[in-house]
Amino acid sequence: MKKNKLTISIISITIILTILLLDQILKIWIKTHFAIGDEIKITNFFYLHFIENEGMAFGMSFFDKKYLTLFRIVASIGIAYYIYKSIKNNSEQLFIISLSLIFAGAVGNIIDSLFYGQIFTESTLFSNATWTPWGQGYAPIFYGKVVDMLYFPLISGIYWSWIPIVGGTSFTFFAPVFNIADASITIGVILILVYEIFFSPSSKKIQ
Template sequence: MKASYAKPFFVAALIILADQIIKIWVRTHMYLGEEIKFLGNRGMLHYTENNGMAFGMELGGEIGKLVLTLFRIVAVIAIGYGLVHLIKHKYHRGLIMNVALILAGAVGNIIDSTFYGVIYKYAPLFHGRVVDMFYFPLISGHFPKWFPVWGGEDFVFFRPVFNLADSAISVGVILILIYQKRYFKQEEPEVSSPNSEVVEE
């Protein structure tokens, strides 16, 4: 593998490895629902599992779970192919690294949903649950009664529990959106005007 290919895939591999180490540690050292606080009530490990997408979103039923896992696998293949294409055609290095982050996050969660059910003996292949653990309820309070829709209800920011793979996907996508003009800037060839050259007789 050429050096230009090695760095983004090496970064992706490190993220996948770190993600799995954290998940395996949480699953083997914590019970479901247990919390280990490291920033008081504002930051903690909160062991939970979900059947669906990033940040705990789900598709219903066993069929929905299977469809989601298969979709993830297809998506990872497409992202991997896209990453190779970007490297081969010398796209912006920032874009390449951000796509590598997205690839790493997708692979990290696919490992859970594809193999964890079999490894930990609670579900068949493709029906595993994704392990989440990072929880940062930074702000909590109540919506005022006059507030539309949620008036009088409690709110927490940031409510979702997530993992390192989710973070990698989010960072990659957000940075691509922020720097898209830089990443996809097209170099326009200079067009010389008819009068730009002096013809000597």
């Protein structure tokens, strides 16, 4: 039992550190080499396209930036505690891995919000950001912008003319631009749903 706890602890920590490292390396490279709107075409359906947002995953925004950052911090502390309890209670590995992905993604975007405004100059349509001494950046602490760059325009077309409101206009699927942290959160949530449906104690009772 102790061996199982040690193994899943190592897996959880490895997932978290790997996601954070990849997320921040890519964000910092984009931030310091791209102007807003710059993009590199990787394939016909995958681009690195630099935007910044002040909201939640995939550019959504519902709260003042400071409160959103505080909410993320509190939520991340709660998730970290839940991971600890789940490992201690020998919960299913899939469930712990899911929580680890969500935690890593949340912390990845918290880093942007807390620190990027302190250590980078402003990214503009005409110039990339540069490193700056602590506190001389473009925004106060809590108000840094989240860096997004992953863009997958899988399908593009025009809505049929007979469709109300949007008929005749163009569309792109998948339009949102996101980052590795967002993807980590999304994958974690999907895996939790898979766990709840197929592997949780309640689902086994139903079966």
